[in-house]
Amino acid sequence: MSTRRRFIAGAVCPQCKLSDKIVVDLDSDRRECVACGFSEARPEAGSSELPTRVTRPAARRVETPASPVRLIDPNDD
Numbered sequence: 850m851s852t853r854r855r856f857i858a859g860a861v862c863p864q865c866k867l868s869d870k871i872v873v874d875l876d877s878d879r880r881e882c883v884a885c886g887f888s889e890a891r892p893e894a895g896s897s898e899l900p901t902r903v904t905r906p907a908a909r910r911v912e913t914p915a916s917p918v919r920l921i922d923p924n925d926d
């Protein structure tokens with residue numbers, strides 16, 4: 850089983866407060882912190898979101914050149 854996860858550039862973990870540790874599961878839209886294990890289901894509309902601008906699929910597809918997307922090994926636990 851291959852789970853596709855993608856780092857969210859600039860996102861801050863609400864639990865451990867580290868930045869650039871949040872990944873989003875592209876299949877379920879869950880968010881997880883690779884540093885402390887925090888995970889969060891897809892946020893409801895209107896709830897506070899992580900400070901990022903790269904997660905909305907409806908947004909422009911242009912991604913920030915300075916923040917390349919990094920795929921991580923799903924077995925890297």
Ligand SMILES: [Zn+2]
Pocket residue numbers: 862863864865866867870882883884885886887
């Ligand atoms: Zn964390």
